[in-house]
Amino acid sequence: MSPLLFRKLPLRSLSAFSTLLSYRASPTMPLKPVASPSSPVHWILDWDGTITSHDTLDALVNISATTKPNFPTLKHWNRVTQAYLDDYTTTLAELAPGGALPKTVEEEKTLLESLQVVEQRSLDRVSESGIFQGLTKEQLSQGANTAITSQQIQIRTGYVDFFNHIQSHKTNFHILSVNWSRHFILACISAAGAELRLDSIYANELQGIQEGTSSNGHISPDGNTKIVSSGDKLQCLEHLRSANLTSGKSSQIVYIGDSWTDIECLLAADLGICIRDDPMGSSQKRLAEALERLGIQCLPLKDWEKSDKWNVVWARDFDEINEWAQSTGR
Template identity: 35%
Template sequence: MHLVFDFDGTITQKDTISELVASAVNKPPTSRQHGLQTAWGRVVEDYLADYKQYTANHRPSEAERTSVAQEVRFLAGMKRVEEASLDRVGRSGVFAGLKPDDLYQAGVDAAEAGRVEIRDGFREIVELAGQRGWQTDIISVNWSSAFIRGVLHPYSIPITANGTSTDGHIHGPESLDSRLTTSTDKLKALNHVAAGTQDRVVYFGDSTTDMECLLHQDGVVIAADEESSLPQTLRRVGVEVPHVGKRRDARANVCWARDFGEVLASETLEE
């Protein structure tokens, strides 16, 4: 078996980009911090404006997208929006001058201080994978693989994610020919890490950037409840998403769970 995890909001209790950026902004001398905070604020505003325009103009609209293919096309179209935003992040200078070791330590500090929390059951599921000889991987659209490694410093799991250069720009993982930003990008990464094996792949994710990976073979949506955003999106496009405890009865390839403890209790990984 091959367990593949998203990072933000899946392994972690919530998204960590704000913590990553705060770590970067607070690193330079105090005299530069206000300017970086202002620059970051503009990055966020511009991204939200682009996203709003894209979603407003895309056809079919959200309510009219009722198939997986329609939703995948919508998500793929976000590539332009995401790439433009990453370019702005680079120009903002937020990560300029920071080395991978700096961001690794920022991840360690955030985890040890409790600012980034790991979801219940993750340690146990990784331990089970080790005992069974299962392969594990992380695929993330996060901007810093070094930061992820820092947060997860007690673990040794291969990570496919973006990285930052010392000039502050964001680059893609070495294994891909582009930056990792969309659902389609993550599926390419999944195909890469799963190449050459016939093992059953179980993917864990929490957002629409995980959609194609979740549907690849077997998927577990990490969500607070069945009315969370991603389960609703999947149901809208015709994919039933039972709770992990009812997965076997429903014969579903995708299910949802609140945490990894529920996954272990369900015996989903024993099938």
């Protein structure tokens, strides 16, 4: 499910993402606290609404629309958006009659796994619409740079300083996103002054972009990774965790996200940090409501040592996170 489509869902709806975690799958499973400042940290961050103040999918679609003014890009975009909402609403009503949403992690797991097909159908509609057909890597980069300089895309307060701090400590860092182009993410990050290697970004890609040819409009996984749901993001996180262990590192994972598509990673990380505006945006509110519904405490970051076994907290921005990282030696 795309970041933009997800935020158009009704407030009582659940995010349609796939298999819930096997690691920490039970509310009674003991969790490892982030306690030792001497332990290295592996930072994993969501992109849309986390590093950025808002979703960037509109900007991505607008880049494509600008490159082919005679193609009805926005008309097709509105059509596939509505088709997704209709599909999601119908499927959720069948799986959770009367809006009876789960109260436990195990129940949530069953429901969310059943909703995975909705995400794939949406991805197929976007690919078949031709919205991104003909787009090139150069156009993506130029469009991303324009979006950053014009502030159509805004990087969150404190992010660049936070990134520079963890880079100075040579800390592991990855972006993990359901966005449809990791080259687009890279171009935005670079334009904002936070240089990053492409292989530090786990996201989908428009087919043809990686090869340097014009895209055929299909959204395909980059390598063997398809990331369209929270369950897909969790698989990537666990892959990174396994890679740490294989290389002899015992890094503690800190995951930062803002919405439903981040919930599994927030629960699986050694520390999960929810980004919350004041007032909270609709997707942030859904995440907060879900944590409460599942009985998961979410304290302010400054009170992280008092958190329950799930170790999920919240922060306003990256200034706050950077202050915490420096004060705890991370």
